[in-house]
Amino acid sequence: MRPKHTTLTPQELEIMKLVWQRETATVRDIYEALLEHRKIAYTTVMTMMKILETKGYLKKRRQDRAFIYRPAHTKNQVIGGMLREFIDRVFNGSAEPLLVHLVKTRHIREKDLHKMARMIEEIK
């Protein structure tokens, strides 16, 4: 059976970001990183990481007593998928109105656009 949609929820994404930073991580690693910013229980982190494994975002492997987790996909793959889903849902699939928003709300500046134009030149 297909794993449905299973998009990353906010808390799941927060954990994934930490794992991507590290390439590899234990529950304790992530637990301690999260603790810097907010109160959370160790078992909560464990549950989340187990869910992430079930959803196919993390792979685990036993090392001594603990599990070592690593990302199943690159950050670019996953973030790219989230971006596509967002554009589909909010902008009906076309990126141009998104860009209009970025420009009009000054989220993006002229010099960044120029930087992008240069980037396109390099790609092709």
Next chain:
Amino acid sequence: MRPKHTTLTPQELEIMKLVWQRETATVRDIYEALLEHRKIAYTTVMTMMKILETKGYLKKRRQDRAFIYRPAHTKNQVIGGMLREFIDRVFNGSAEPLLVHLVKTRHIREKDLHKMARMIEEIK
């Protein structure tokens, strides 16, 4: 008390889009529009629109027997807020990596970037 976060969920957004298109709408209007694409109960739509009113996205006014709903905020305001929230959550607040994604995945084309550059010129 502050209204918490109350971001638009996917189904709520779907309804809001239809109301924005119409400026003003009854439950029946939206119900019939949604029916074109999927099976849904009239009361489901009613509940959703009531929630949208509670969250402050819709305003209602009685006309004869039925309520007439209208948007409490413009589409640009709300979509802009969603975009900002997305950028914060996924890209830690900076729009530039988002742009990089758009370019690399060919979601956005060179000519659109040029169009944007021209738009910036007009703004300032």
Next chain:
DNA sequence: CTTGACATACGAATTACTTAGTACTATAAA
């Protein structure tokens, strides 16, 4: 006046998300 159509009000059921407690196991230190 009765009845059918159409509206709201209320509430319930299901699923997903988020958090965390308790029980159990294995290792390492005393």
Next chain:
DNA sequence: TTTATAGTACTAAGTAATTCGTATGTCAAG
């Protein structure tokens, strides 16, 4: 060997999101 520590497994509970059913009221047509 006993015990403290650090790990997993299992379970539960609360809230939000999504869907829809039943009860009820009102108006208009017959």
